[in-house]
Amino acid sequence: MQNEINIPIILNAVRKVGEVFLKDYKQNSIPQNMDELLKQLEDIDIVCLTSLKEDLSLEFPTIPWHVGDEFDTDSQRNPAAQKEYWLCDAMDGAIQYLQHMAGWTINLALIRDGKPLFSVIYDPLANEMFWAKDGEGAFMNDKPLKLSHKTDLAVMLAVFEYGHQDKSMNDLNKKIGSTVTKLLDHFGIVRNYGPHGLQLAYVGAGRIDLFIQEDIDTYNWIAGLLIAKESGAEILTSAGEPWKWGNESLLVAPKNITEKYLQIKSSN
Numbered sequence: 011m012q013n014e015i016n017i018p019i020i021l022n023a024v025r026k027v028g029e030v031f032l033k034d035y036k037q038n039s040i041p042q043n044m045d046e047l048l049k050q051l052e053d054i055d056i057v058c059l060t061s062l063k064e065d066l067s068l069e070f071p072t073i074p075w076h077v078g079d080e081f082d083t084d085s086q087r088n089p090a091a092q093k094e095y096w097l098c099d100a101m102d103g104a105i106q107y108l109q110h111m112a113g114w115t116i117n118l119a120l121i122r123d124g125k126p127l128f129s130v131i132y133d134p135l136a137n138e139m140f141w142a143k144d145g146e147g148a149f150m151n152d153k154p155l156k157l158s159h160k161t162d163l164a165v166m167l168a169v170f171e172y173g174h175q176d177k178s179m180n181d182l183n184k185k186i187g188s189t190v191t192k193l194l195d196h197f198g199i200v201r202n203y204g205p206h207g208l209q210l211a212y213v214g215a216g217r218i219d220l221f222i223q224e225d226i227d228t229y230n231w232i233a234g235l236l237i238a239k240e241s242g243a244e245i246l247t248s249a250g251e252p253w254k255w256g257n258e259s260l261l262v263a264p265k266n267i268t269e270k271y272l273q274i275k276s277s278n
Contacts (some may be wrong), residue, residue: 016059016069020182021139023065024132027058028116031101032134036110050108058100058116064154066096083173086228087256089124095123099229102131102203113204117233124255128232140211140237146187148214148240155241157264158216162200166219166267169209172200173227185224189248193222196274210234213262214241220263220271224248231260244268247274 031054041047055077062074065097075096075213090097101107103114112135119129140155142148150157160166170190172182183222183267193200197220203209206227212218214237221238223231235253239245246252248259 014112015107015143017128017141019069019122020066020118020128021130021132021141022117023062024118024130024250025139026065028132028134028207030057030061031107031116034109035135038108040109043198051104054107055100059098062098062118067077070096071207083191083226089121089255093219094120094122095247097126097229099207100234102207102233104172106204108232108246112207113228115208117207119233119236126232126236127206128155129236131211131233131237133208140208140214140234141239142214142240144236144240146240148211148237150211150215155211155214155237156216157214157242158267159264160221161266162198163196163270167198167217168193168197168222169199169200169201169203169218170223171206171209171223171227171230173223173225173230176249182225191226192271192274193220206230207232209260211237213243214238221260221261222248222271223260224258226256226258227260229266235260237263238262244270 014178039051051158058159074092075093075098076090077098099117101114102117107114107240116132130142132139138150140150143185170193172186207230209218209221210231213221213233233244241260244265246261246268247257248261255261
């Protein structure tokens with residue numbers, strides 16, 4: 011296990027594969043059935059992982075790799091057993107990419123002792139590289155991130171997200187609907203965007219004021235969580251408890267905004 015990591019090498023590897031996808035953006039045929047969709051998603055994973063492993067293996071030869079399968083709910087409840095490993099969400103927002111829409115990123119996190127040590131989210135369309143190291147701050151293209159300082163809910167942008175697990179047997183759709191209603195009733199602007207990690211990075215950058223999700227989505231969150239945390243955002247469950255790996259909800263915002271949201275929730 012390495013005590014220090016070569017950050018430029020990681021950023022360059024992520025940028026390199028992001029540029030490959032940018033070159034091919036809108037060149038695919040938009041998938042028209044499930045077989046086509048799954049095949050194109052698989053191709054994205056192969057291209058991304060092959061490139062990252064090739065570029066990072068020389069510098070980090072002993073660190074194993076885990077692919078974050080966001081469809082596998084159980085695997086997201088605990089970190090992997092290894093002391094240290096790469097957790098790769100090959101492309102967050104892959105559906106947007108395949109549909110020829112903006113909102114897709116390359117995400118990579120280095121997990122050590124069951125928590126993210128380093129993470130990066132690269133948005134090739136915007137040429138924006140968000141990254142953070144535990145205890146050392148969060149940055150976008152080497153500039154420190156700054157949270158929103160808004161106090162008026164009427165001008166705040168709140169976003170909600172949801173995962174891919176079966177919601178038919180646990181009232182999750184009802185819970186999500188109730189949460190969205192609270193946002194619509196109190197926040198001036200409410201959106202659902204798509205790439206979870208990028209939205210969390212946007213909280214860190216002050217572009218989004220509040221992020222909330224009412225189901226488990228650890229693999230989609232983890233890279234953005236470190237960036238938001240290192241920017242100073244609170245990382246909580248939707249009930250207001252400190253977030254831990256495996257929790258089934260997520261609330262991320264500056265402290266004054268999480269307090270406002272939790273007051274709204276408790277008053278209804």
